Amino acid sequence: MQTLDIPRIIGHRGACAHAPENTLASIRKAAAQGARWVEFDVRLTREGELVLMHDGDVKRTTNGRGRVLDLTLAELGALDAGAWFGAAFAGERVPTLAETIALLAELGLGANIEIKSGAAEAGATAAALARILAAHWRAAAPPLVSSFEVPALEAMRAVAPHWPRGLLLKEIGGDWRGLLDRLGAATLNVDHRPLDAGRVAAARAAGRPVLCYTVNDPARARQLFAWGVSAVFTDRPDALLAA
Numbered sequence: 613m614q615t616l617d618i619p620r621i622i623g624h625r626g627a628c629a630h631a632p633e634n635t636l637a638s639i640r641k642a643a644a645q646g647a648r649w650v651e652f653d654v655r656l657t658r659e660g661e662l663v664l665m666h667d668g669d670v671k672r673t674t675n676g677r678g679r680v681l682d683l684t685l686a687e688l689g690a691l692d693a694g695a696w697f698g699a700a701f702a703g704e705r706v707p708t709l710a711e712t713i714a715l716l717a718e719l720g721l722g723a724n725i726e727i728k729s730g731a732a733e734a735g736a737t738a739a740a741l742a743r744i745l746a747a748h749w750r751a752a753a754p755p756l757v758s759s760f761e762v763p764a765l766e767a768m769r770a771v772a773p774h775w776p777r778g779l780l781l782k783e784i785g786g787d788w789r790g791l792l793d794r795l796g797a798a799t800l801n802v803d804h805r806p807l808d809a810g811r812v813a814a815a816r817a818a819g820r821p822v823l824c825y826t827v828n829d830p831a832r833a834r835q836l837f838a839w840g841v842s843a844v845f846t847d848r849p850d851a852l853l854a855a
């Protein structure tokens with residue numbers, strides 16, 4: 613596995629308090645605010661490509677409707693992914709993963725690529741991600757590939773084991789240690805809200821950096837870092853970096 617270089621502050625969906633989430637404008641904004649890494653979500657299109665989109669349906673963040681899974685790249689490319697956020701962003705497009713990687717290289721940004729999928733398309737999504745990373749990722753440091761969807765991480769491990777994987781959990785519970793080991797996960801990425809010092813200590817004892825989403829309050833970020841959290845995902849990189 614290649615060496616990860618994770619900074620403490622990671623832009624969430626780019627810098628999604630300041631620009632429409634999961635767009636190139638949002639990633640540019642995160643970089644302009646001083647973030648060294650961004651997190652974004654990827655989903656499978658009808659023809660097996662990957663685009664940046666959080667929800668399964670395009671309705672909330674574009675002027676279109678329908679499931680990403682049912683739409684082609686051409687159909688997705690015709691959507692406006694910025695006007696819903698503000699008139700200044702009208703005309704912003706749904707980016708492909710390939711063009712996003714090109715922008716990351718131009719800006720010198722690292723990334724956490726979060727796979728969004730159901731169990732049914734987890735294998736196809738992982739296969740697409742492995743293919744696109746092999747073709748386009750040229751930076752020395754690898755991206756972190758994370759998911760809540762265990763089958764997606766299992767599939768990534770099977771098809772491209774060299775890309776580090778992060779296990780996303782809403783809560784540290786169940787057989788989370790066994791899952792980390794079974795997936796060969798490099799990081800544990802968790803919701804910060806149920807965390808306390810004891811839970812962070814237990815997570816760190818499992819030997820993985822703990823990354824927390826979504827932290828927009830500088831005081832909370834300081835507390836999490838004091839407990840041993842390695843990095844936080846934030847909608848407001850400017851506010852957390854200033855603090």
Ligand code: G3P
Pocket residue numbers: 624651653666726758780801825845
């Ligand atoms: O990867 C961290 C965070 O993005 C997970 O939750 O719903 O914002 O994708 P969500």
Ligand code: MG
Pocket residue numbers: 651652653726
């Ligand atoms: Mg995400």
